[in-house]
Amino acid sequence: MNKKRYFILLLLASLFLSSCRGILRIDQTKMMGRKGNNVKRIVCLNPDYEVLISTKDQTQKSYQKSASKESTFNKMLDRNARKNGIQLQIIDNEDLNKHDASFFNDLAPLKQELLQVSYLQNFDNVRNNTSKFRLGKVIGKHEQGPLISPRFSYLADIYGTPFFSINGIATHKKPKKGKLLLLLTIPPVGIASFFFQDVDTYYYTIIADVRSAEIIYREVRQVNLRATEANLNSLLYDSFHIISK
Amino acid sequence: MRRLTLLTGFLFLTYSIFGQANTGFQGKRFILKTDLMAPLVDKGVDISTEYVIFRTVVVGAGFNFTGRDYKQKLESYKFRYGSYPEEKATLKDFQVYAVAKLFLNNAIPAPQGSYAFAQIHLGRADIKGNYYQVDNVNPENESLLSYSSENIRSRKFTAGFGYQEVLLNFITLDFDFGLTLGALNASEKFTINRQDFNFVHGGFGDRYGPNVYSFGEWGLNQGGIGLTVNLRVGILLF
Numbered sequence: 001m002n003k004k005r006y007f008i009l010l011l012l013a014s015l016f017l018s019s020c021r022g023i024l025r026i027d028q029t030k031m032m033g034r035k036g037n038n039v040k041r042i043v044c045l046n047p048d049y050e051v052l053i054s055t056k057d058q059t060q061k062s063y064q065k066s067a068s069k070e071s072t073f074n075k076m077l078d079r080n081a082r083k084n085g086i087q088l089q090i091i092d093n094e095d096l097n098k099h100d101a102s103f104f105n106d107l108a109p110l111k112q113e114l115l116q117v118s119y120l121q122n123f124d125n126v127r128n129n130t131s132k133f134r135l136g137k138v139i140g141k142h143e144q145g146p147l148i149s150p151r152f153s154y155l156a157d158i159y160g161t162p163f164f165s166i167n168g169i170a171t172h173k174k175p176k177k178g179k180l181l182l183l184l185t186i187p188p189v190g191i192a193s194f195f196f197q198d199v200d201t202y203y204y205t206i207i208a209d210v211r212s213a214e215i216i217y218r219e220v221r222q223v224n225l226r227a228t229e230a231n232l233n234s235l236l237y238d239s240f241h242i243i244s245k
Numbered sequence: 246m247r248r249l250t251l252l253t254g255f256l257f258l259t260y261s262i263f264g265q266a267n268t269g270f271q272g273k274r275f276i277l278k279t280d281l282m283a284p285l286v287d288k289g290v291d292i293s294t295e296y297v298i299f300r301t302v303v304v305g306a307g308f309n310f311t312g313r314d315y316k317q318k319l320e321s322y323k324f325r326y327g328s329y330p331e332e333k334a335t336l337k338d339f340q341v342y343a344v345a346k347l348f349l350n351n352a353i354p355a356p357q358g359s360y361a362f363a364q365i366h367l368g369r370a371d372i373k374g375n376y377y378q379v380d381n382v383n384p385e386n387e388s389l390l391s392y393s394s395e396n397i398r399s400r401k402f403t404a405g406f407g408y409q410e411v412l413l414n415f416i417t418l419d420f421d422f423g424l425t426l427g428a429l430n431a432s433e434k435f436t437i438n439r440q441d442f443n444f445v446h447g448g449f450g451d452r453y454g455p456n457v458y459s460f461g462e463w464g465l466n467q468g469g470i471g472l473t474v475n476l477r478v479g480i481l482l483f
Contacts, residue, residue, distance in 0.1 A: 022353060138351055221352040222352060223350060223358075230357070233270075234270050234353050237270075237272065238268045238353070238354050
């Protein structure tokens with residue numbers, strides 16, 4: 001009976017270890033975290049969809065796959081935002097022509113600024129709060145967000161909202177590796193793991209308030225699941241649900 | 246039935262309290278499910294409902310009917326005839342159950358992804374089986390007698406892991422795998438030729454509980470310990 005017990009424990013442990021898990025991290029200002037935060041309309045700057053494929057030797061970006069999935073991603077963003085009562089104005093550079101100078105003069109620099117600031121600055125006390133982040137506690141509220149240049153404040157009047165966002169998906173297809181523990185405990189599942197590709201999907205959102213010149217919301221999610229329509233819908237709906245409060 | 250009503254009431258109460266705070270799958274939190282393994286393995290029906298009460302927590306309630314046949318491993322019969330009797334015992338079970346699931350993926354909210362679960366079944370069972378009456382003094386008087394026992398208490402507890410996928414934005418496919426402990430109440434009486442005897446599980450109690458593989462009997466209970474697999478299909482209602 002003892003051998004059977006060890007077998008059962010090993011079986012359950014291997015299932016637990018092989019089960020898909022994910023990471024969700026949200027940093028937002030206290031204003032954003034309040035109920036009725038007034039985020040009803042957001043201008044989304046050129047959503048990104050990246051497909052990265054890794055082999056044993058290198059990682060490459062698949063431009064063809066990325067481009068083909070971008071329009072579907074835009075529709076999903078729009079649909080899930082609407083379901084949560086948010087009006088999303090998506091500005092996609094695929095739909096622009098050479099006369100759309102405002103994108104190149106105003107929005108492209110804003111996107112560049114948001115990415116750079118988000119990379120270089122943290123939310124005010126994010127480092128002090130790190131120890132409080134436990135399983136289930138994934139949302140950090142801060143007094144102030146990373147600061148952007150105030151020169152973009154005029155965009156609030158042009159677009160009728162001070163909220164501008166960057167949204168993106170990145171999927172990373174990793175080389176096929178089998179799961180040895182599964183192979184030893186549940187051979188059919190273990191053998192199957194050698195044939196299925198390991199995929200990580202990342203979703204990120206950065207929202208800035210150009211009037212107060214700060215990033216008010218930043219979110220990153222990582223799941224080791226494929227970017228299927230069901231997975232993305234679930235993920236996007238949840239993200240906009242948190243934003244809309 | 247009273248327990249089922251209470252469990253359903255509990256679900257609707259939690260809906261009204263927690264309903265608005267959780268995402269679910271695109272706002273849908275209530276799932277109606279049926280287990281495809283029930284008719285295949287247990288010759289029965291299993292219907293349940295589940296509700297997302299927190300971001301990663303799902304609770305549910307359901308009921309199942311089973312009508313499974315068990316080969317009886319009557320050792321005294323085998324000793325006499327060299328094999329176990331061909332006649333099988335039938336166990337008809339009606340149980341209500343409650344389940345709690347903790348989804349392990351924080352980035353995609355319940356009810357999608359992999360989860361750990363615990364499930365408890367409580368019910369009543371009717372057994373029709375065989376009992377080999379041994380007579381060491383006059384072996385020619387030995388005989389295989391049938392017995393029946395009604396309304397005996399049955400319990401099951403399962404804990405394990407599972408994975409749930411949402412298809413076409415409204416169908417759920419839920420596979421789970423766990424360790425089950427089964428128990429039949431041994432204090433009940435059963436009847437042979439209109440006489441009451443203490444309950445005898447008649448060589449199949451070690452297989453009661455798990456639905457795919459039993460490791461054997463556990464403790465002093467008349468029930469088995471083993472592996473259970475379920476494959477449930479459901480509809481996301483609202």
